[in-house]
Amino acid sequence: METDASLLGVELEQKEQEELYQQLLLQTMGKVQSESPPSKVIRPQPGMCVKTSSMSDKKKVFLNICQSQAVPPPPHLSQEALVELLESEDPTSYRVPMSLGEPHTEVDNSSRGCTVYDVVINDEFFQKCQKDDLFQQFLIAVSLEGLENKYNLELSRDVKILKNRKFMGSIAEQNIRAKSKPIIQEIDSNPEFSLLVEPPSGNAEHLIAEILLPGVISACSLVLDLGEDRLVLIARSSLFHLDIFFPLLIDQENSVAQFNTNTQTLTVTMPVLSS
16 A cells, blocks of 8 residues: 655644644545455355346346345434435435355256355344345345446346245355444444444435544644545554445545544544445
């Protein structure tokens, strides 16, 4: 990862430096390179099996919607907020973190070949969808859309949930990116870090990161990088280092950072990108 820290080292007086970093810290940051992040292998647990078909050739397609603790949950969403979301102009603005596996060929009950995709979501969110028909329909819809976008498919919305089968064929292990911690929870590490979603329900508009940096007296010692789904913070002299991934994509150019010298807290406000 390369960091453009040229503006962070400009020879200004202390007061001028603080004013500069209070307003323009993120504008001086480098860009996180698209290097391959650390990953880990997970074995998803069965969830439910959904039958559909491809629009091009009308062949059977099955979705093994699986569950795993390793996949982060989406931001909290009430049923009322989901109804508002579905009625909005851009219901895809709410993102559900999921891992989409490669297609594999299986044999259905009629001994005919079919294509199967494994979709892995957070286990707690899966249980929530199991208890609420509206959330279940929403989950199936975003799973279909995710597969269409990734594999350039067109899948039928005429779907059927198989009541007596949790998966078709087999469920393969998946390689997923190892994220530091799920969103919306306190990270018990050094530095202390919290990440909030605004508004707390409905469409996520902003992510707000608050990072406590005891011992840091000036923003001049900080190097902050933002990728579309990643935050990297380094305090010079190796005092602190933070590297975390988000399950939402952010608008890097319009993000704003502010360092409070009294509380020694860095606040980063990041607009969430719509799909």
